[in-house]
Amino acid sequence: MRAVLRAGALLAAGTLTAALAACGPVSGGGAASGDSGAKSVTVFAAASLKAPFTALAEQFEATHPGTTVTLSFAGSSDLATQITQGAPADVFASADIKNMAKVSGAALVEGSPRDFASNVLTIAVPPGNPAAIASFADLARPGVKTVVCAAQVPCGAAAKTVETETGTTLTPVSEESSVTDVLGKVISGEADAGLVYVTDVKTAGAKVREVPFAESAKAVNTYPIAALRRSRNKDLAAAFIAAVTGPEGRQLLRGAGFGAP
Amino acid sequence: MNRRRDSAYSGIPRWVLAIAAVGALFVLLPLAAMVVRVNWPQFIPLVTSEASLTALSLSLRTAAASTVLCVLFGVPLALVLARGDFPGQRLLRSFVLLPLVLPPVVGGIALLYAFGRQGLLGRGLEVAGIQIAFSTTAVVLAQTFVALPFLVVSLEGALRSAGGRYEAVAATLGARPTTVLRRVTLPLVLPGLASGAVLSFARSLGEFGATLTFAGSLPGVTRTLPLEIYLQRETDADAAVALSLLLVVVAVIVVGLSYRGPAPAGSGSGSARSPGSSGRLSP
Incomplete structure (x- = not known):
């Protein structure tokens, strides 16, 4: 009886874990960024950045072979909350100063945020x-x-x-x-x-x-971007931010209607 | 008879209990976590702020109106589905139940194209001077759309398990269909109707997606409590948590009512829909 009970509990716990693992892009990204083989960078970006950042990520993957850029788009305040709750992101691009301040206020930003668009x-x-x-x-x-x-x-x-x-x-x-x-x-x-x-x-x-x-x-509205302190891919995070603030990033952003910072 | 035998046998395997416990925890744990997270010293001011009270009052009023509409249209629908016999009945049932499984935002989009300004009916209504978009009416429509199946399902179940014997007897005694409906059928399924109405009310109270898509969000007009929570979450997590707890409490009360509701009519348990409940029919 006891063995059966334990097996049942194990089964339930196992099912739950499997179910959770199957539907968590956030935890998946975390696992990938911890992987030593394939390099990956997870970018949390404001929803309005979807078009230019998707294009930029493709360029970035082409110029950095073997790298995967995982993009997560949502409202800036949602993203800020996720990051302060421990979501494994490497870069945060916010649509306003206020939500970046939430993250930097929690001492989660590496260095200081850079304004990259308006x-x-x-x-x-x-x-x-x-x-x-x-x-x-x-x-x-x-x-x-x-x-x-x-x-x-x-x-x-x-x-x-x-x-x-x-x-x-x-x-x-x-x-x-x-x-x-x-x-x-x-x-x-x-x-x-x-x-x-x-x-x-x-x-x-x-x-x-x-x-x-x-x-x-x-x-x-000013858009700041920053690398995150908990990132395990700080070099890649810095490289991605350089791409955003560099000429290719600026061109894509201008094409999407953004102004200079 | 059947029920008594059920209650005598309680041989639930212990491993079932273990899994059931995990399942119960899965629901209770997040709620408990939210209760822990509430800023208690600020709870009363947060919940009684003007914005909160406006949203709560709008939620209660619209949910009540939706429940009335659900009863008004749901009772005939359930009767037709349970007692009628016509081609396309199963298809009709599938369509009536569709909002149960549709993502609410899809419901909102569908409503928009029906009752919106450019919508199928909306254009005619606009000409007639009736504007539904951005009005409280839109909220009620959205809530009714998602809540109606709850009433239909509850009531149809009650009608089916009550059977048609008493109605048949009444009819042979010369009662006209409307009299049978009023004097026999409805009293017979009243507990099912009540629990269906309470569930519809609860579902209306929680409606979010369809309202957001179809009705908009303006304090006192279309911003119900779930929309207020969604908005507060942007700036004031404490307010969002406090209001969430308020909604949980209201929901618990409502669901509690709906499960206790049928009991007095039946013989103790929630199985008031069994033919046994017909005992209340004898005057």
Whole structure:
């Protein structure tokens, strides 16, 4: 009976471990980075960096044979939380200073973060521009369905800054928790206009139209990047950061709509 | 009879108990970890902040409205599925149950294309001056969409196990279908209906994905408690944990109610849906 019991418990524990191992990209990346044979670098990057960083990772793998770049894209605050909770990342690229400060505040950053790109807000409207939006002030017009980010997330904080600077008060129909959700509402035509980043409009292509506004310069988001102290591949992490801040990285970032830091 | 024999035999192999314990721990451990993580000195201020109370009140109101809609549409659906006999019945059941297995975000996208401004029905509604997008109505629709199967499943199960004998007797005594439904069928399956309604309420309360996709997020209008938690997590982990615990407590109360609900009608256990519960029918 006792033996059976133990076998059962073992079986259960084994199944659980196997199940967990099967579905953990994070732990998988950790195992790979500990491997002495194949070299790999795990990069946690803000969701807005998806296109340029994916292209850059391919270039990096080509110029560094035998290297694997594992990319994990999510909201900067999610990534910062994951890193402070011990996620095995080698490099962190944040979409704002605040979330990088969370990580460096926990003494997890190697050296000091470097700013590598900037991003500004712009107005995205559905292709036909049904509400005839031409300026930032138009967003506050009664009857216009404007969607913005909530003040708790970086794009919402930037929107608040522009509002304060221009003395315009928006009455949005929704305050989304991510810029992707704002863009989604514009693409689906639910919203007449949304405040998103220049790079989001670039990614969306013909599905939205951009209405640039000069006041966007009042709120520039700076993107910092840093190697992480717990990294086991510090050389590779440094090399990847050099690629991001170097000419090839800058070119890809510019192509995606990012500004200079 | 059947039940009594069940309760006499309790020969669960010990290894089953061991695995069951692991399974129970798997659910309880994360909840316990969350309770440990709560910033207790700040708990009351965090939970009673204006944003929290606005979100909680919106959640309770929308979940109640969704439950009413679920009962309104779910009872006829369950009746048709349990008692009807028509081609395509199995197909209908599969479609009604679909939201159970769909990722809520898919539900949200589907709702968007039905009731959104550019949607199938939304365009007509817009012309009629009714706007659903970004309104509390959108939240209720999203919640009803995901919660309806819970009511249908509970009630259909209750209807099937209750059988149709009493209805048949009532009909032979000259009762019209509506009278049979009102006087015989519904009282018979009331416990199943109640637990289905409570489950729908609980599911509505927890709805997140479809609401986020379809309704948006504005305090007091569309930002329900799960959306508020998701947002608070960005800046204030303590607030997110405190609100999560609040939602867990509400959910535990609701689920507790739904499992106790059927008991008084049946003969003790949760098997109120067995024909044995028909004892309450005799006046």
